[in-house]
Amino acid sequence: xxxxxxxxxxxxxxxxxxxxxxxxxxxxxxxxxxxxxxxxxxxxxxxxxxxxxxxxxxxxxxxxxxxxxxxxxxxxxxxxxxxxxxxxxxxxxxxxxxxxxxxxxxxxxxxxxxxxxxxxxxxxxxxxxxxxxxxxxxxxxxxxxxxxxxxxxxxxxxxxxxxxxxxxxxxxxxxxxxxxxxxxxxxxxxxxxxxxxxxxxxxxxxxxxxxxxxxxxxxxxxxxxxxxxxxxxxxxxxxxxxxxxxxxxxxxxxxxxxxxxxxxxxxxxxxxxxxxxxxxxxxxxxxxxxxxxxxxxxxxxxxxxxxxxxxxxxxxxxxxxxxxxx
Amino acid sequence: xxxxxxxxxxxxxxxxxxxxxxxxxxxxxxxxxxxxxxxxxxxxxxxxxxxxxxxxxxxxxxxxxxxxxxxxxxxxxxxxxxxxxxxxxxxxxxxxxxxxxxxxxxxxxxxxxxxxxxxxxxxxxxxxxxxxxxxxxxxxxxxxxxxxxxxxxxxxxxxxxxxxxxxxxxxxxxxxxxxxxxxxxxxxxxxxxxxxxxxxxxxxxxxxxxxxxxxxxxxxxxxxxxxxxxxxxxxxxxxxxxxxxxxxxxxxxxxxxxxxxxxxxxxxxxxxxxxxxxxxxxxxxxxxxxxxxxxxxxxxxxxxxxxxxxxxxxxxxxxxxxxxxx
Numbered sequence: 001x002x003x004x005x006x007x008x009x010x011x012x013x014x015x016x017x018x019x020x021x022x023x024x025x026x027x028x029x030x031x032x033x034x035x036x037x038x039x040x041x042x043x044x045x046x047x048x049x050x051x052x053x054x055x056x057x058x059x060x061x062x063x064x065x066x067x068x069x070x071x072x073x074x075x076x077x078x079x080x081x082x083x084x085x086x087x088x089x090x091x092x093x094x095x096x097x098x099x100x101x102x103x104x105x106x107x108x109x110x111x112x113x114x115x116x117x118x119x120x121x122x123x124x125x126x127x128x129x130x131x132x133x134x135x136x137x138x139x140x141x142x143x144x145x146x147x148x149x150x151x152x153x154x155x156x157x158x159x160x161x162x163x164x165x166x167x168x169x170x171x172x173x174x175x176x177x178x179x180x181x182x183x184x185x186x187x188x189x190x191x192x193x194x195x196x197x198x199x200x201x202x203x204x205x206x207x208x209x210x211x212x213x214x215x216x217x218x219x220x221x222x223x224x225x226x227x228x229x230x231x232x233x234x235x236x237x238x239x240x241x242x243x244x245x246x247x248x249x250x251x252x253x254x255x256x257x258x259x260x261x262x263x264x265x266x267x268x269x270x271x272x273x274x275x276x277x278x279x280x281x282x283x284x285x286x287x288x289x290x291x292x293x294x295x296x297x298x299x300x301x302x303x304x305x306x307x308x309x310x311x312x313x314x315x316x317x318x319x320x321x322x323x324x325x326x
Numbered sequence: 327x328x329x330x331x332x333x334x335x336x337x338x339x340x341x342x343x344x345x346x347x348x349x350x351x352x353x354x355x356x357x358x359x360x361x362x363x364x365x366x367x368x369x370x371x372x373x374x375x376x377x378x379x380x381x382x383x384x385x386x387x388x389x390x391x392x393x394x395x396x397x398x399x400x401x402x403x404x405x406x407x408x409x410x411x412x413x414x415x416x417x418x419x420x421x422x423x424x425x426x427x428x429x430x431x432x433x434x435x436x437x438x439x440x441x442x443x444x445x446x447x448x449x450x451x452x453x454x455x456x457x458x459x460x461x462x463x464x465x466x467x468x469x470x471x472x473x474x475x476x477x478x479x480x481x482x483x484x485x486x487x488x489x490x491x492x493x494x495x496x497x498x499x500x501x502x503x504x505x506x507x508x509x510x511x512x513x514x515x516x517x518x519x520x521x522x523x524x525x526x527x528x529x530x531x532x533x534x535x536x537x538x539x540x541x542x543x544x545x546x547x548x549x550x551x552x553x554x555x556x557x558x559x560x561x562x563x564x565x566x567x568x569x570x571x572x573x574x575x576x577x578x579x580x581x582x583x584x585x586x587x588x589x590x591x592x593x594x595x596x597x598x599x600x601x602x603x604x605x606x607x608x609x610x611x612x613x614x615x616x617x618x619x620x621x622x623x624x625x626x627x628x629x630x631x632x633x634x635x636x637x638x639x640x641x642x643x644x645x646x647x648x649x650x651x652x
Contacts, residue, residue, distance in 0.1 A: 060448045100466065114420050115422075119428075122386045
């Protein structure tokens, strides 16, 4: 029924001389916007996106990788912009039928989205690694950018809350980020290594961009994969981060709530402090320009731009600004 | 994500005094019609249907049980009458998306149907047996009749053909029954035993009906499960078969083609010969009444009825006729 698909190539062709190799460390929606901006700027295979898999979920025996899929679907032009996850125009006939059978259905699984999880799980069960599966899916969907999982194992982030310890998706989706957060556990990451292609991409990059993603549940797990933080720190690339906090608020998701509950300043500066020591440049939104001096005192250059990527041209403009940092 | 559902009861409550316990040995569509007739006659939990699982398929890591599902969906009022499999009004969004990813998609998987396979596989992977899973699905769908898999293991029927050895579903669906059949292999059946509930149902039955199903690929595997043929043969129940061949043709499926290619008479008599020694009664369609004397000479009583169950009343009439054999 499912013969091995064609062999796939993982990672970028660094021998290509035509431009600057870029690495983006990415979570979900915010990252996808910036990554889309780079793609619209024509980076193609010069861009490697290292994606968080700490938000992965195993349900109904399927390996579900929400951040990986958000990045892939966005690059393939399939993403559902209204929901912020899944596929445009998707339906829930299978999920509704699962509910009729007695299954828990709090996690959204669209019918088309489900195909990705089934196919991925099927290939993993045939012995493929997650990086190869991701590369094959990207190839099938016409995505030229190199999308790489941070690591290949299933290493779900657990959220310690006043309602107990929750799987990240239980916290995000089932509990709608309600419980107060006390901390995080990146389960199993200690025994992981960067997925194939990740270290090479970081080593060859001229710019490494930490996308405007949640520092605790999106970027944190990526940097906690043994070897990745060190690779970023020792890379000759310029390392920049784009603030996920604009005007004291997160554009999407619980970043602001988490900063507050964990005792950090709920501001771009609060995020910059978390990345201190790793960054050459911190990119602030225009409305936070007043924070620039304080962030510069943390030992990084500050660049002020419009970081709210609500149009294709805004996405491209921010991507261009980052490429011009060199 | 999927906590253990409530415990389920497998098999009939034989202590109930209100009527005759009936066992039906069943394949897919033809059997489902007769089983539906029994259900319309109000047998409820007095009816146990022992269903072929030799047509099971493993695809995308899922355990797919087409005959089991056809029986269950029919009893639940969900079956798609146009296709002869799957769920009425189902769509193929997931399957189409799987195709886009590069998967083989010759086997039809409707979006709602897929939920059954996902749920079943998920419970099996949690350690449930197939009988318990089937009972839980029936309970969830409001099916009162006891639907039992013949055995719990994955024991696909292979078809030896002039185009090589094919999985039954490859032969039926992918190759549309084209290749010439030379024989069958019921893989793995030797090490199986009847699923929980099956032997008890047969032991307690007053009537055992072999449904109008294909003798090679539907009924054959059931009788080849170690213990089942012997249980039927030694049961005090009256054993009857309904011919799947009417007027020298199968109403559905490749039964006639298989009889011919394997050198059997393509007739009700050809089927009766295959079941010789096991039957007390053979039920013929009216248009085959002329075969009655020859079949009686095989040592079984012949009953002539309208066996083409194209309306609810025709289904009920045949079910009633079988119940009146006692």
